[in-house]
Amino acid sequence: MQTFFIPPGAMQTVIENVVKHNEGDDHQPIMVSILLENDAILVRNTLRPKLESAESNGTGLANLQARYRLLVDQTPDIRRDNGEFAVRLPLIRGVKA
Numbered sequence: 001m002q003t004f005f006i007p008p009g010a011m012q013t014v015i016e017n018v019v020k021h022n023e024g025d026d027h028q029p030i031m032v033s034i035l036l037e038n039d040a041i042l043v044r045n046t047l048r049p050k051l052e053s054a055e056s057n058g059t060g061l062a063n064l065q066a067r068y069r070l071l072v073d074q075t076p077d078i079r080r081d082n083g084e085f086a087v088r089l090p091l092i093r094g095v096k097a
Helices: 010-021 060-071
Strands: 032-037 040-046 077-081 084-090
Touching: 010 032, 010 040, 010 060, 010 084
Parallel strands: none
Antiparallel strands: 032 040, 040 084, 077 084
């Protein structure tokens, strides 16, 4: 059986990014979906930017991309369009079990 993985802390980084940069409430919640696509995990969320932006030095997702480059010749695909933010985390093939 083939096994797959993503770098440690990858999902945490993506979800922290959602919480840090968006705000929701009971009437306009932040919708987050996590989908397994062929060779990746896709995390999408509605964009509801905070009125007062959180202090950010932009390193969270950049560090995640760097971690991928150290492990494989792929990087997460990060997109923002149509009121949605999406991060596609490539699955890394592990050793056959």
